Amino acid sequence: MDRLTAYDLLVTDARLVTPEGVRTGALAVAGGRIARILSADAPLPPATRTLDAAGRYVLPGVIDSHVHFRTPGLTHKETWYHGSRAAAAGGVTTVIDMPNTEPPLHSLELAYAKAEMISGQSLVDYRFHFGVREDTVDVLRDLTPRVATSVKVFMTGHHTAPSVIRDPAVLDRIFAVAAERDLRLVLHAEDDGVFSLLDTHRPGPDSYDAYEPHRPRSGGIVAVAKVIDLVRRHGTAAHVLHVSSAEESDLLSAARAAGLPVTYETTPHHLSFTASDTRRLGARIRLSPAIREERDQECLWRAVVSEQVTTLGSDHAPHTPQEKARPAPDAPPGLPGVQELLTAVFTGLVRRFPDVPLDDHMMLLSRLCAARPAALFGLDERKGALTEGRDADFVVFDPSANWLMSSREAHTKNTWSAYEGWTFTGRVDITVRRGAVIWDSHGFGDPDGQWLDARPLGLETARPATV
Numbered sequence: 001m002d003r004l005t006a007y008d009l010l011v012t013d014a015r016l017v018t019p020e021g022v023r024t025g026a027l028a029v030a031g032g033r034i035a036r037i038l039s040a041d042a043p044l045p046p047a048t049r050t051l052d053a054a055g056r057y058v059l060p061g062v063i064d065s066h067v068h069f070r071t072p073g074l075t076h077k078e079t080w081y082h083g084s085r086a087a088a089a090g091g092v093t094t095v096i097d098m099p100n101t102e103p104p105l106h107s108l109e110l111a112y113a114k115a116e117m118i119s120g121q122s123l124v125d126y127r128f129h130f131g132v133r134e135d136t137v138d139v140l141r142d143l144t145p146r147v148a149t150s151v152k153v154f155m156t157g158h159h160t161a162p163s164v165i166r167d168p169a170v171l172d173r174i175f176a177v178a179a180e181r182d183l184r185l186v187l188h189a190e191d192d193g194v195f196s197l198l199d200t201h202r203p204g205p206d207s208y209d210a211y212e213p214h215r216p217r218s219g220g221i222v223a224v225a226k227v228i229d230l231v232r233r234h235g236t237a238a239h240v241l242h243v244s245s246a247e248e249s250d251l252l253s254a255a256r257a258a259g260l261p262v263t264y265e266t267t268p269h270h271l272s273f274t275a276s277d278t279r280r281l282g283a284r285i286r287l288s289p290a291i292r293e294e295r296d297q298e299c300l301w302r303a304v305v306s307e308q309v310t311t312l313g314s315d316h317a318p319h320t321p322q323e324k325a326r327p328a329p330d331a332p333p334g335l336p337g338v339q340e341l342l343t344a345v346f347t348g349l350v351r352r353f354p355d356v357p358l359d360d361h362m363m364l365l366s367r368l369c370a371a372r373p374a375a376l377f378g379l380d381e382r383k384g385a386l387t388e389g390r391d392a393d394f395v396v397f398d399p400s401a402n403w404l405m406s407s408r409e410a411h412t413k414n415t416w417s418a419y420e421g422w423t424f425t426g427r428v429d430i431t432v433r434r435g436a437v438i439w440d441s442h443g444f445g446d447p448d449g450q451w452l453d454a455r456p457l458g459l460e461t462a463r464p465a466t467v
C-alpha cells in the first residue's frame, strides 16, 4: 500500500474514458482531485466511500461553454439554482455563462457582484464570458484571466440580446483589442445588416412556416465571412457559436485548415431537429440561429465526427411557457438544453453511426464536451480530462439505458424540454464534481460550486507571425 490513509472516494469496475483511450479499472479521489487511476488487475486501496460503476462508462465531467442561466435580472426564466441542477442531472460539472443578462456583464464590478450572487446557489463550477457594447470596448483592456478569458460579441440581436455591434469600425476595434489582450472572442455570427434589409422587404414571421426563411442562412454566411476576414487581419482567436448551416461549417473548416485561429461550436438542437420540426412544433423549436434543413444537419454531424467542430455547447436559453406561447412575431428564441446536451448527442451518435464502437463515441464526447472547451478557455490545468492531479469531475454513464424524456424529468426552472416525448439512449446515473456526488438517483448534492480561475490563454505566442 502506498498510502497510509484511505482515499475519499473510489470508483470501481469503470470503463474509464481517459485521454489515452478507454480502459477498465478504478479511479481514486483525494482532496477533490483524481489521485490515482488504477488498472483492472491492481489491488483496490482502502477508501472512505466506494462507488461501483458496474462496467458503466466514467467520462470527464462535461464543460458546457454556452449557457444562459439568466442571472441577474431574468430569473423568471431560469435561476442559477435550477440551471445548475439541470446541469448536474445532465453530467455537466462546469458551465461558462453568457453575458446577456439585465444588466449585461459589461463591467468588472458586475462580474464580482455576479459571482457573489451565485455563491451558495450553484451545484457546478462556473466561469463567465464577458460582454461588450459599442461604447464599452475599452473595458476589455482591463480584463484579467480571473474575470474572463473570452468576450461574447453579438453581430445581430433578438429579444434577450440587445447589445449588438452594428458599426463595422467598432467590430474591427474589438477584434484588435482582443488580439492585443489575449482574449478569445465567442461570436453570435449572423449579420444584422442582412436581416434588417430582409425585414424591410418582407416583415414577419406571422407563422412558423415563415420562420426559417425570415432568419435565413444568408445572415450566418455573410457574418462568418466577415469574421474570417477580421481574423485574417488581426490574428484574433475567434470561436463561432451555434453554427447552423452547411455553408458556415464549410467556410469555418476551410479557415481552420488554412491555419487561421478559428474554431466553432454546434448545438444538440441543430443536430437533433430540422426546420420541419419548427414548422410542426412552433415556438418550442424557435431558435436563433434558426434550425435549418436536413442537408445542414447531415453536414453538421459529419463536422462533429470528423472533429472539424471544436465544442458542443447547449446554448441553454430558457423562457417561460407563457413567453413561448406569444404570437409568432414576438415569441422569444431559445430552449433549455444543458440537461439534454450529453444524452441528446450520444443518442444521435448511436443511431446515426451504429457501426462505430461505443468506446469511440465516448472518446469523441470526452474531447468535444470536456477537453476542448477546457483548453479553449484556459481551464485545462484543472478540468477536462480523467488525468491524475486534475479535479475529480466525472460522470457515470449507462450507454444501454433507453428512457423517455419528459417535462417531469426536467430540472430547469420552467420544467419543459424541447425533447418531450423523445426516447433517449444513454443515461447520466451519477455526476461527481470535485469528488462530491452532486447528482444520483437519490437527488442532488450541495450547491457549493466555485467561480473558477483560469490560466492566461497564451494566444499571442500561439499565433503565427504573419496571418
Ligand SMILES: [Zn+2]
Binding pocket: 066, 068, 098, 315, 316, 317
Ligand atoms: Zn446563446
